[in-house]
Amino acid sequence: MASRETLLNIGLALLLLVLPVIANYSGEPFYVTLATRIAILSLAAVGLNLALGLGGLVSFGHAAFFGIGGYAAGILATHAFSGDPLIFGLPGTKQMLIIWIVAIAAGGLAALLIGLITLRTSGVYFIMITLAFAQMIFYFAISWPAYGGEDGLPIYVRNAFPGVNTLKPLSYFLVCYALLAVGLVLFKLFQDSRFGAALQAARQNEVRVASVGIPPYRIRLVAFVISGMFTAVAGALFADLNRFVSPSMLSWQMSGELIVLIILGGVGRLFGPVAGAALFVLLEHWLGGITERWQFFLGLILLGVVLFARGGLIGLIAGRARHG
């Protein structure tokens, strides 16, 4: 069944692959970097979409996981560079595969701890508390001087991936794109699984789910942890893209941006985060080229989308959400 949304998704996936390749061979590496940014932010938002879109958990604190992933990459690379052991005599590393695993573990652990407390609440409480916990980690990163504190942490040379020269913009883009593809496939599998069905049912009618013997709290906690893992891996990629980690990756603006990406694209839709990230990054780039005051106009556009274009970009093109 090739619905309009499926066709749109295929088109988006192809565009995001083909355009950077064309840009690269026509000597415009800047646009490759822009596309890499889109892929990474998409992946972070795919993670949030698991919690927010499927589970209805409006987390205003996903920057915490994004930043933790980023710091995992930064800290491991710093130790590999300096040669100092990290903990228990373990060395740092420059291998992305190991960094990603550490980022996923750290992000998952943080999501577990935060989720254990925040998921006891719901609605506005949940929004505010996730925001508060992310802010706690933000202030910790600022006041802990060992890894740069407020100034952030540079990654002198981009970390390595076996068989790929990650220093070339296009190669690094393809790594990120592949990871985004894996993320989207996992999201789809998750959405269609029994577990995904239970998670979505818990969003639609918590009491009914509980009454058939499925504990919503536990389901949500698992979803929240997986969501944090996705976003953390994206954070590690983001740190490597910029070769820099700073507390700004943990800031509340970052959390807000991730939500914005999802809403712009379409909540709970497979490619919503991709459409949203593409729109957001291009808008930022385009408005930033026209006026120094681009945030003002971005705000106006966002306001317009919320008030008048519910369902986001994909909803606008592919029609009403099948999503209650």
Added chain:
Amino acid sequence: MQTALIIEQLLNGLQFGVMLFLMAAGLTLIFGVMGLINLAHGSLYMVGAFACAAVAAWTGSFWLGLIASLAAAAAAGAIVELVVIRRLYDRDHLDQVLATFALILIFSEGTRWVFGSFPLYLDIPALLSGTVPLPGGSRYQLYRLAIIGVGVAVAVGLFLLISKTRLGMRIRAGESDREMIGALGVDVATLYTLVFALGAALAGLAGAMVGAIQSVQVGMGEPVLILAFVVIVIGGIGSIRGALIGAILVGVTDTMGRFLLPQTLMLFMPPSQAAMIGGAIASMLIYLLMAVVLALKPRGLFPAQG
């Protein structure tokens, strides 16, 4: 000497708490009555500070600035309510978060447009610029005491407004059943605008008063906003009494934590390490406090009825 220092820090914590109360009271009132989560409340705080700084610089009078801050924040609040917020009452919280996030972008960049990127400075008025003696021999800034006084006055005023006046009766009625008071002939739309403007004015007042002890700059509102969220989560969303107690708890915990933790740790470890670890833990202390409160009482210390 040590006792004097502790008293001084306690007063600082109280002053911080009172300022948080002014923010939290508006937020919790708006949530209680309209069911709206307003991220742009920090922007109204900023508007108040900028209005006060600009008018004070222009007229030379802090007091005119203070009046201007109340008026500007209330007006900004009313306009925002009429144009944007009013369309959000029936939406889910996600839409409210996003729309008010967009408002932050607009307010922040708009303010930078008008006033430039450099911080403004606001002087403490001459009348309040002295110090008063504290028991134990040290002296304390009169201005900070005045902030505490204003906060207490606002708390009492709000309490009287809500429990004794007709407007307060309508606010309480609106909290428990908005359809019913509409059916009984109360103009709900105007009531909502009024409540929103009242909350905005309180935020503006807080911004103006704090503007004289810190610098007035774009982005000053959001850290305070997030702390105010912590306050109302601890106090129980929708409860003014909870906001007051939560604010003082947060203000005192934060200030005393930053003061006492490094000193306590210094008993066990070298000073530089104690300062680093103590500082890092102190910056997280209020969030840990919030986590503990939530683990024990998920709806806050004073959950609002309904």
